Amino acid sequence: MLVFPKDFEKVSKNFLNNSLLSICHYQKNSLNDKNQEVVFKDYAMVFILKGSKSIYTIDNHFSIKKDELAFFTKNSFSIRDYLNSENIYESIILCFKESILIEFVFKYQELICKLNSLKCAKSLFSLKIDSVTKSIFQSFLLYINASRNNEYLLRLKFEELFLSLLYSEDNAEFLAFLKTILNSFKLDLYKMFLYCQNDFENVASMARFSKMDMASFSRNFKQSFGISPKEWLDNKRFEKAKFLLEFSTKNITQICSELGFNSPAWFIARYKKRYGVTPKQEQKSKNLYFLS
Structure with missing residues (x-):
């Protein structure tokens, strides 16, 4: 199979x-x-x-x-x-x-x-x-x-x-x-729409928003979205980071601070693993402000 x-x-x-x-x-x-x-x-x-x-x-x-x-x-x-x-x-x-x-x-x-x-x-x-x-x-x-x-x-x-x-x-x-x-989702549909609209700092803030304990929220979230809330948050942050690298004038340190990545080194390593290039390479190859 x-x-x-x-x-x-x-x-x-x-x-x-x-x-x-x-x-x-x-x-x-x-x-x-x-x-x-x-x-x-x-x-x-x-x-x-x-x-x-x-x-x-x-x-x-x-x-x-x-x-x-x-x-x-x-x-x-x-x-x-x-x-x-x-x-x-x-x-x-x-x-x-x-x-x-x-x-x-x-x-x-x-x-x-x-x-x-x-x-x-x-x-x-x-x-x-x-x-x-x-x-x-x-x-x-x-x-x-x-x-x-x-x-x-x-x-x-x-x-x-x-x-x-x-x-x-x-x-x-x-x-x-x-x-x-x-119809197959385990979380309230309206709340899920709001998850997409809000920028959350961490999974705990998402659980508080849904008025659920962490364990119940994480379980129901994964049943509804197919991924853990931590993965979902990371995906959102990396998508936004990629957009900022390609279209904004902000440097990597500023982007890390804005999106809640505590360690630029961690961000750089994970970005390269996800997209195959470093943030700096992404910026230099795609962003008109940084093209030399």
Whole structure:
């Protein structure tokens, strides 16, 4: 059994992973026509470029074809890909964390009214996408082929995809998918939106905000977001640090102080581990103020 996105490397050389998104360009032909059961441990979208896929879950079974998109909730699975007339199957698999989805739902709050009126109890959804959404999916291939794993740019690209699906004429299945995800969260939805809006100093301040003890809050937060509150805070801080390094005139010490990193040395080491470059290298290569 394969577990996605962890096992992307077992099925393809063309994939990208970061703290929020995992993207894989998956190709299959008659030479490697071996069907394996796949379990999605993150929420996922699978866009079919060539061939078709037969999908099985506990409560559903159907097929999706070329130019169609399937949405998977956590722990849903599929077991068979079908080659086309040229003996080829090809798809783009996009896995994502709850935290990025929650931020988008908060940012586009008109969603809440639409979602509250929906009733759904499925774990699997699909639709045929329009040409605009198709082009957005295909643009992810450019990032994969160039090995350009820029978390900030990929986040913007995912937001573009989110909006394209949200405001498409045939958006009912996408809205139902969002509703199913939000219904599975263990924390109050309104409070989760506020988590995205506030800058917290530490996990203790988040627990106080939610009026819960640390242990209960941490457990419920991880069940809702898929990551620990400490990981979530670190992700937010590093995203903001990356933005400031690329677009502000502040130096590294100022950025560390503003974002609550007590040790510049710790920040530099963790930044390089996360992004593959030091903060200074990021600043010199991307920021117009520091280009020499």
